Amino acid sequence: MKLPKAAVERIIRNAGAERVSSEAVEDLKEAIEELGMEIAEDASEMADYANRKTIEREDIEMAVTY
Amino acid sequence: MKLPKAAVERIIRNAGAERVSSEAVEDLKEAIEELGMEIAEDASEMADYANRKTIEREDIEMAVTY
Numbered sequence: 436m437k438l439p440k441a442a443v444e445r446i447i448r449n450a451g452a453e454r455v456s457s458e459a460v461e462d463l464k465e466a467i468e469e470l471g472m473e474i475a476e477d478a479s480e481m482a483d484y485a486n487r488k489t490i491e492r493e494d495i496e497m498a499v500t501y
Numbered sequence: 502m503k504l505p506k507a508a509v510e511r512i513i514r515n516a517g518a519e520r521v522s523s524e525a526v527e528d529l530k531e532a533i534e535e536l537g538m539e540i541a542e543d544a545s546e547m548a549d550y551a552n553r554k555t556i557e558r559e560d561i562e563m564a565v566t567y
Binding site for chain 2: 437438439442443445446447449450451452453454455456458459461462463466467468470471472474475476478479482488489490491492494495496499
């Protein structure tokens with residue numbers, strides 16, 4: 436568990452959902468955790484590439500764009 | 502604020518980051534909230550399309566796939 440289910444449920448509710456099954460919340464949570472991890476891993480590689488030990492905002496931006 | 506910053510920071514730490522700037526956490530948080538909202542909106546359309554008022558797991562799966 437990385438993201439709290441309640442926070443993910445808020446995202447679905449904001450998208451205009453009338454009702455949402457618990458499994459759907461769980462699945463969305465997994466999907467965005469996975470996307471988040473992919474971006475984070477790419478950002479980490481970008482920081483390495485730039486010879487930094489700290490992941491900066493620009494690494495996230497590069498990771499999202501490329 | 503939808504996702505807690507601490508949870509997003511855990512995702513970056515798990516990706517092997519030694520140090521992460523606060524702005525990078527904020528940017529990743531925004532990026533995955535946005536991706537989450539896009540998936541949620543698509544899932545909501547999938548549920549409509551299937552004549553359901555409840556977003557189910559299969560709607561998230563369809564939204565992630567298509």
